[in-house]
Amino acid sequence: xxxxxxxxxxxxxxxxxxxxxxxxxxxxxxxxxxxxxxxxxxxxxxxxxxxxxxxxxxxxxxxxxxxxxxxxxxxxxxxxxxxxxxxxxxxxxxxxxxxxxxxxxxxxxxxxxxxxxxxxxxxxxxxxxxxxxxxxxxxxxxxxxxxxxxxxxxxxxxxxxxxxxxxxxxxxxxxxxxxxxxxxxxxxxxxxxxxxxxxxxxxxxxxxxxxxxxxxxxxxxxxxxxxxxxxxxxxxxxxxxxxxxxxxxxxxxxxxxxxxxxxxxxxxxxxxxxxx
Numbered sequence: 001x002x003x004x005x006x007x008x009x010x011x012x013x014x015x016x017x018x019x020x021x022x023x024x025x026x027x028x029x030x031x032x033x034x035x036x037x038x039x040x041x042x043x044x045x046x047x048x049x050x051x052x053x054x055x056x057x058x059x060x061x062x063x064x065x066x067x068x069x070x071x072x073x074x075x076x077x078x079x080x081x082x083x084x085x086x087x088x089x090x091x092x093x094x095x096x097x098x099x100x101x102x103x104x105x106x107x108x109x110x111x112x113x114x115x116x117x118x119x120x121x122x123x124x125x126x127x128x129x130x131x132x133x134x135x136x137x138x139x140x141x142x143x144x145x146x147x148x149x150x151x152x153x154x155x156x157x158x159x160x161x162x163x164x165x166x167x168x169x170x171x172x173x174x175x176x177x178x179x180x181x182x183x184x185x186x187x188x189x190x191x192x193x194x195x196x197x198x199x200x201x202x203x204x205x206x207x208x209x210x211x212x213x214x215x216x217x218x219x220x221x222x223x224x225x226x227x228x229x230x231x232x233x234x235x236x237x238x239x240x241x242x243x244x245x246x247x248x249x250x251x252x253x254x255x256x257x258x259x260x261x262x263x264x265x266x267x268x269x270x271x272x273x274x275x276x
Contacts, residue, residue: 016251028141028150033084035150036138040080045248045255046130046263047072053240054122067119071101072126079131083138090139094132098124129232129263130256136266143273148207152215153222153269155203157261160196160223161230167191181234189227196223218272225268226261233260 027038051072056064075097082093105111105120140150168188176184200219204210233256237245246254 011251014251016249020249020252024154025151028147028154032138032141032146035141036080036084039083039134039137040076042255042259043076043080043131043134044073045246046134046259047076047126049246049254049256050126050130050236053236053242053245056240065118065122067123067126071123072131075101075127076131079127079135080138083135086142087139090132090135094127097127097131101127133263133267134259136270137262140266140270140273143270145208149269149273151207152200152203152219153262153265156196156200156219156222157226157265159199160192160219160226161261163195164188164192164227167195177231177234180231180238184231184234192227193220193223196220196226218269221272222265222269226265229261229264232264233257 027035030038048069051067051069054065054067078093078097079090082089082091101123102120105117105123111117137150137153140146140153143149164184165188168183168185168191171187171191172185174186175182176186176189197216197220200222201212201216204215204218205212233245237243244253245256248254249258252258
């Protein structure tokens, strides 16, 4: 989720967002295998965006972090395919990816100074933050009522974003995280959490006979997690001195700009469901 857009940017967002939302809806109704492949593609593109941001391709400085362009995308393919085999497949391919990257960095590179191992940390961060987290959408789809649950997650985070934007624009006064995202406010955050909770209560009750209070509380937890995901991506962009993670979506920026909240919320949602 990017910072609050101008009116012209908002119009461009709607022009891109409406067909994008329709496409996402069709994908969610598709078999798990198709959902898994789409998640794989999103993780692949997101991995490329993070690699490019860290490398500072448009404005190279001494603080850039160079990751091999193949590393995170290859991990995205491995974990994306692993998720199609269920939870054990996802975690097994995560361990394989992590172990492989550690071995490559510590054994097969000529680095001899501690500061030069910065890519090791960012590589592991990207594997967990983007790829492993996002792959849980495939696991959610495989659950009983998986289609409705996946829509629940998408609706809660997306509408929480919308409520936060308009609530913050109308009532926002107190800065939430001024050094990270100056246009986000506590008031907007409150509206986002409450709005997401209402959407979760209504959608859960109608589509899955989920007790409305449970649906509301679950959605409010996801909305809070989604906002943390938003702030994490905002911090990364600020560190990399970029406005958007990419340019693939006119008016929205990159893939990471649209799924930042969903990435952290997906594993939290999945394991809360598993706990019952």
